Amino acid sequence: MASLHDVAQLAGVSKSTVSRVINDEYGVKKATRIKVMKAVEEVGYVVNQVAKDLKSQRTHLVGVIVPRVSSHATAQGVDGLSKVFDEAQKHVLLASCQQNAQKEIEYIQLFNKKRVEGIVLYATHIDQQLVHAIQQSYAPVILVGQDGSLFNIPSIIHDDLRVGFEAGNRLLNAGCRQIGFIGVADSDVAVDKMRSEGLQQALQMRQAEPLLFHSHGEFTIESGYSQMKQLLERFPQTDGVFCATDRIAIGAINALKDAGITAGKEVKILGVGNDELSAVCAPSLSTFNYAFDKAGESAARVLLELIEGKPQVMSKVVLTFQNIDRETC
């Protein structure tokens, strides 16, 4: 592949001159410019950005780490942040970890070798190892979805405590008395811990019955289904269920259906996320709208400021949500 050197030779000028022409600098005679441009055409010269990056010590690269891209939260998020980065002329190096938490750390290190200017990390949990890796990172890291502010890692999160609190109030207002929670791994602070805690706070404050159950499963429809099925047997008195995500909630709706129960009548169901699925399923799912695209955009914007060396002004951004009332509550 042709280099500046080849072009220079063909045009009969020096590399410096070719460089000047390529970069539209002035102070080059028109005749030389044309001569050079012709040579560029002829050899099919394409700038070597790697060399340029090395010379300039800037890569214009940002790293994005996600557990997987085919989830509502991350897909929307990646589109959101791509847009912002694109406008800022940054390019996205994407790593999909296939749910393998160890890889998050490997990618943080890899991205540092690649000299990315910043990293957006969609985490599902946060432990000592991860915190350490982030602190070791030369490139600034911003966390999305989990709260790392305790460790001074700037974070974009959703208001998971309040969403649980709201869920409790919505279920109680709908007349529920025996309320349970279907969550995910308890290492997931945002999705499992905060949301259930908010729910419990609401029950306490309203002096309702304490939480009937809190079960742990996966982020899938199938998992929601099988959990709800088991829970129905153990807790037939259940009349309200708050599910940590919409997909889990849809599984729960199906389990109720199979048991001859209509979600929204005998048992109220509430999800989180406002996944497209929730509008389409039957009965349609009452939920909370989480602005995943805005989360991505915010993360990108905050990271850009950090990259530009602006002082870090916030320790976290907590995004709000909207109640979405449909048929199941």
Next chain:
Amino acid sequence: MASLHDVAQLAGVSKSTVSRVINDEYGVKKATRIKVMKAVEEVGYVVNQVAKDLKSQRTHLVGVIVPRVSSHATAQGVDGLSKVFDEAQKHVLLASCQQNAQKEIEYIQLFNKKRVEGIVLYATHIDQQLVHAIQQSYAPVILVGQDGSLFNIPSIIHDDLRVGFEAGNRLLNAGCRQIGFIGVADSDVAVDKMRSEGLQQALQMRQAEPLLFHSHGEFTIESGYSQMKQLLERFPQTDGVFCATDRIAIGAINALKDAGITAGKEVKILGVGNDELSAVCAPSLSTFNYAFDKAGESAARVLLELIEGKPQVMSKVVLTFQNIDRETC
């Protein structure tokens, strides 16, 4: 940020020696090795991959260009190809074009500057300009979703003609006589042209009534809804509709519902893709399963072979599909 040079100085050895230690080459005295490792720790040395890439003339980078990531086809595809590239130690530079076709070309050029080793392009249409840009690319390009084999661009596609043909047969077998097609932009050969053409061929072969209508819209539920609504007025005799995608089909189901018609009874509906939505909506959507994850994996694998300099053995891979029978047909 510390470089080999700094480490060398601190350890009191030459850069060459440090390089040898870093890269685990043998022929280094144990004592020196330890001395160097200590220095590495001390200055927090991190390899500069940019310099390494320049020196070795290899970036281990592949570019992936998508119209957007938050669609079933691309999200699944990106996860699939990420997995394969990850195993092959390649890293993914992702560009989300926000449906702006001009950007596809810009990104092909940008990626060449960045010296990616190959490019996966999810295209929504294919024109002279795009073909030209691909032919100019030094990095091999593989197309997903559209057939570029006519221009000698290796392509991974779904069997869009046959899916239309099958759709025709399924609708006819279900007793439909007045069949229409709801498509997308007619510049989209794969999704609009091929699928409708297959449908027409089935109608012809079975000597059924010719296609009642062929309308053009967007890839959204809303668009499917508004089109179906209009078409119902113009063609009240319709008893079967093949929709170019599942989302469009779901919009159509809702439009029928609003008109007091049950999809699957008076009017049969068929979609394409087996989007998760199709299993969850009511009535549930009969469709065709497209293996988007496999498409991504295939693309990655084919590209890897090209990168490794293996001869190009195929001009396209046509993936098959499965009929998914649910309630609407």
Next chain:
DNA sequence: TTGAAAGCGTTACCAA
């Protein structure tokens, strides 16, 4: 208006 040379951080070859 142009060119020569140094240097970005590596590796690889040759010499010591």
Next chain:
DNA sequence: TTGGTAACGCTTTCAA
């Protein structure tokens, strides 16, 4: 077993 040096492809400074 180690070190010096050139080279990867570019930009930038200084001199001509």
